[in-house]
Amino acid sequence: MFNIVLSQTTKLHLVFTNDIHGSIHQIPARFMNPEFGPMMSGGAGAYRYVTKLRQEANQLGDEVLLLDGGNFFQGTPLGTLDGGETIIRWMNQMGYDALTPGLKDFDQGVANLKRLSKIANFPFLSGNIIEKETGQNLKWLTPIIYKQIGKIKIAIIGLTLDKIPELGFPENTKGLIFLPEVVSTQEQVKEAKDKGADIIIMLAHLGIPYNRDEEFETFISRLSRDEKLEKAKGLNAMELAHLVEGVDVIVTGGIAKGYDKPWEDPKTHTLIVQNYGNLSGIGHLELLFDQETKSISGYEFPTDRGMLITLLQDDILPDFEMATNIESWVDESKRKVENQFLNSSINPNKNVYLTNLKRLSKSDRFPVPNLGKPEQLEIVTWNLEWFPTSGDITLEAVAETIQEWGVDMVALQEIKDIHAFEKLTSFLPDHGYVLSKQSSFMDQAIIYRKDVITLLGQYEPFSFDDYYFAGRPPLMAKFVWHYENRQREFIVANLHLKCCGDGLYRRQKSLEQLHDLLARYFETGDENIIVVGDWNDQLTDIGTNQSFTTFLNDPEQFQFATMEIASDTAQASY
16 A cells, blocks of 8 residues: 655746836837838737636636736836826736836836825735935835745745946936945845745846846856955846845846746855846746645746747737737827927027027047137037946046037947936036937937037937837937027937948848838928938948938938048048
8 A cells, every 4th residue: 555645736827027118009019020020019919818818817726926027118208208107008908917127217206106006906016126315215125025926925025236326327216225235135035935935936127137147147256256246236137136045036128138938046046037028928937835735846947938028919818908009009109209399499589699608618538629610500420339437537528528629419329327417417517418218238328518509309209119220229419509680400410330241231121110210200390400420331332231321312301511522531430
C-alpha cells in the first residue's frame, strides 16, 4: 500500500506592462517590417486578451494580477494633452490592480500625478517616496497592498527609482524625497513578512538594462571591489534583486527592452520580468503556488516563445468597442493639439514691439565670435552629442557659446539629460526654450532670445507613429520675431533624423511625411517655415541614395540655405 500525497497547486497569471508612454492606439509594427508592418491591436487588443484570460482563469480557479511598471502616459498627445487622464481611464477599464509611478509620470508635476491617483480605480504603489515637509508617506501613494490566494498571502510592494529628482526638472518632484532603494526595500519586506506575507511581489520602476548578462557581470565585478554599492543610488532591478533577500518576483519598467524569459538572480533567486514599451505587447507569466508550503513551486509560459505576447491584430483581434473609443480619443487629441498650434497668434491689442535690444551677459572664457545682427533673424543648429558629455564643464561652455554668438535662436539635438538641460537654461536667463515632450530617445530643444522672440506654441507631429523619425518626432514651434516696430510670425521645425542601419529608408520616409505636412501648412497660409537640425545626410547624394528628393523636387516651395556650400567639403561641420 502506498500513501500518495498530492500537493495543491494554484496558478497566478501575472500580467504586466511598462513604458506604455500613452501608446494605446493601433499602428503598424514597423519594427518588424518598416515598409509593410503588420497592424497591431494596441490597447483594444490588450483589453481583449486580459478579458478572455480572466474568464478562462475564473473557470479554472486560477487568479489574475495586472500590474504596470510606470511611464504610462508621456509620449503621445493622447497621454500628455490631459495629463494622463485618458490613459488612466483606459487602465480602469482594463482592470489594473496597481501601478508604480515612473520617471516620465512626473513630467507634469506632483499635483497632476496626485490627481490621476484619485481618478484611478487601483492604487499607485511606492514605499520610498515621502513628503519633504512632514517626512511621512504620501496619502495618495500606497507602500504595500495584500492579496489572498487560497492559504497564501501575497504582498505587493512598490518602489520608484531614487534618482528621479536628478533626471528631470526639479519642479516636477518639488516637495518630495526619494529614499534609497535598498534600505526602503528591506524595510518593506520586513513589514510584509511581519504581517504574515508568504509571497512578496515587487512593482519597481528600476528597469532591466539592455545586454542584461553583460551588465550583471559588470555589477558583480564592481561589487567585489566596492561593498558600498548597497548604498548607491539609481540601482537597476537586477542589482536590487541581488542585494536584497526576500523578494520573490519583481515586475519592473523604465527601460523599454522586453525579455521573453525572466531573469533569476543566482543568489536570491528573485525572478524579474520586463516588457517592451509602447504597448507593442503584454507580459504574461504563469506563477505556480504550492498551497501547502506557501511558496512558488515553479512557473510556466503561455506560449513556446515565452512570457511576452506581441499584440498583433492577426493573433489578437482588438475589442471592437474599445478600439472605436480609442480611435475617437486619438482623433480628438490630434485635432486639438494641431489646432492649438496652428491657431496660436500674437494678441493684436498687446504692445510687443521691442525697440531696445538687450545686451546679453557674457563670461568671456572662450574665444567665440559674435554672429548676431539686430536687423536679421539668425538661427544656429547644433547637435550637442549626448549632452552633457562632461558635466558642468559642458554646460558652462555651451551657455557661453550661445550667449556670445548673439544669434536669435539655437536649435539643439541629442539632449540626453533633462536635468542638465534645466541647469543649462539657468545659465541663460536672457533666453527662453522649447523642449520635446514626445521623444523616446533623446530630445530636441530650441533656445531663443526673449528680447526679440515671442513663443506662441509648440507641436510634435507624427508622435503617434514616429518609427521613421527614430522615436524623435519633429519639434515644431511657432514664434514671433520682433525688430523695432516690425514683427513676423514663423515656424521652426527641429529634426534629428535616423542615422545608420536602415537609416536611409527611414530618412526618406520621414522626409516624405514632413514634406506633405509642410505643403499642407503652406496651403493654409503658414508660409514662413524654417527646417533645421541634424539630418544625418548630404544634399549631394544621387538617385536612390538621396533622402531629400521630395523637397529637392519642389523648389517653388522649399529652398536649402546650405545648397551653395553642399559640395564644399571644407564647409562640413562633422
